[in-house]
Each structure stands twice: as structure tokens, then as C-alpha cells.
Amino acid sequence: MGKKCIGVDVGGTSVKLGIFDVDGVLLKKWEIPTRKEEHGKYVLDDIAASIRETLKDENISMEEVVGVGIDVPGPVKKNGYVEVCVNLGWRDIYPAKELSARLDGIPAECGNDANAAALGEMWKGGGEGYSDIVMVTLGTGVGGGVIINEKIIAGRHGLGGEIGHIHARDDEQEYCNCGGRGCLEQVASATGIAREARRKMAADERPSVLRQFGDEVTAKDVLDGAKAGDALALEVAETACHYLGVALAQTALIVDPDIFVIGGGVSKAGQFLVDMIKKHYEEHITISADHPLIGLATLGNDAGIYGAARMVLK
Ligand SMILES: [Zn+2]
16 A cells, blocks of 8 residues: 555634545545534544544555644744634644544644645646745735645745735725735735725726626636626726736746646636736736746645645655
């Protein structure tokens, strides 16, 4: 039997788990609920018990497992220390160390979920075949992860890859979740795109396919409208892609990856979105025609378990 590795992606409502062979073939995938009561004190016990049970069901011995990687929705320091993880109620914890202790001391690693997703996409997703990738996740917020030389660059303070909070707009009056104003996330996340559409609809009386949705308009409505050629929807999409293009160009000039991989719900708009980002990006990276590519993520919600498992392979 070949060696295996396990990836654990801890979210606020469920924990996704996957058993992989060391070449990245997903052998078994499952999910358990995240028990957040009492400051999430049962989460690691539940994960360990579920791993033991599943390994038994699959006839895999603990000796065959080279390690388990766990990613969490919050900042993780270099030594695996989590000071606070709001979504889980955790404080002052070393998740990898504690999980390892519950699983006969097998090697364990812990990382941030957005960074793990980036590593997963490098391993078996939109960045497969490359060693240097930057992933940008356009969801409720804008997440990011930087992988250089097949390693997560989390930075000294866990700020590495926080692309969503790169400053974009000087004139933004509303506050971002981070406490700042004018972050990329405020204009390029699904939430931000919908808000921009509401603002544009309120600003004038132009007819638009978006008006039928009123305040319930979503980023998907905007991108569908833009694809259909609706002028107002196109303006909203162009605004988001302008700031994304600028942020990617700036990021390229700092870390110069092989490729940017765009994921998250908004990326379901596909090549249309990539092409629009690329147009703005190319305007801001004129220093060389030879620069990072932009492509789509392919692993969807499984990126986290792929990346978490990949963390234990050196
Ligand atoms: Zn922010």
C-alpha cells in the first residue's frame, strides 16, 4: 500500500476531510459538522475521531499516513500558533500539535484556509505544473494566498496574501470588515459587486436588466448582465475588474508568480471575467510583455482539503 496524507479544512459550519495518496489522488472525501459550542472545544476531538473511524473503514493503518494537514479560517503564525479564530471560538491554540496528539503523534501542519486553498490549486488545480502561484478568491470577501517555490508565504505577521485588503479606492466612505476604507474586497467581492450595482442604479435612471432585481441584485446578475451587453452591468463589472487588474499588476511586481488563479463564486463567470481582469491588468504591467498568466481555479470547495494535505508533504 502506498503512503497517504490527510487534509482537513475547518469551516464555520462544517469540516471537510480528504484522504489522498502522496501523488494527490483524492481517495476518500467526507464532511462532519463543526461543533462550535463551548468555544469550539470539541472540534479537534471530532476531527480525530472521524479520521480514526474512516481510516478503519477504508482499511488504512495509521502507519500508512505520512501526516495530516489542517487549515482554519483565521490567521496562523509561523509556528502553527492560532491566537484567535473568531469563526470557531478558538483562542490561544496550536491546532496541529493538538490534532497530532490525538492521532498517535503523526506529523501535522496547520495553515490559514485561503493559503491552503492556494497550495491546493498549485498541487492539483488551476496552478498545477507551476511552483509559484497567487490565488485570489472572489467570494463573500476577497481572499488570497501566495505560493512561492511550492511553499505558502504567510509572512511574519500572517498578512501575506491578504490581497482583499490592498487599498483600492480613495473615495470610499463605507468601512471594510477589516476596519479600513477602500479595500479591494469592498469593490471586487460578490458583496462588493452587488453593492456597486445598487449604487449605480441609485445614481441615475438609465434602463438596465439589473433593475428587475432591485436591492436583491447579486454579483451573478451583474456578470450575466455584463455578458449580455447591459451597459450598467458592464460598468459595474469593469469597475471591479479595473481594481482587480491593478491589484494583480502590483502583486506581480512584488512576487512575480507563474500564474494568478482566480477562484470563488464570482469566478463562475469564467473566461469572460478573466479576460476583463486581464485587460486592466495588462494596462498596469507594461514593464515587460513576459509576465504572470491569469487563469481560473478548478478545485472549487475541495481546494482546502487538497492544500491542507499538501502541507504535510515537504
Ligand atoms: Zn479591508
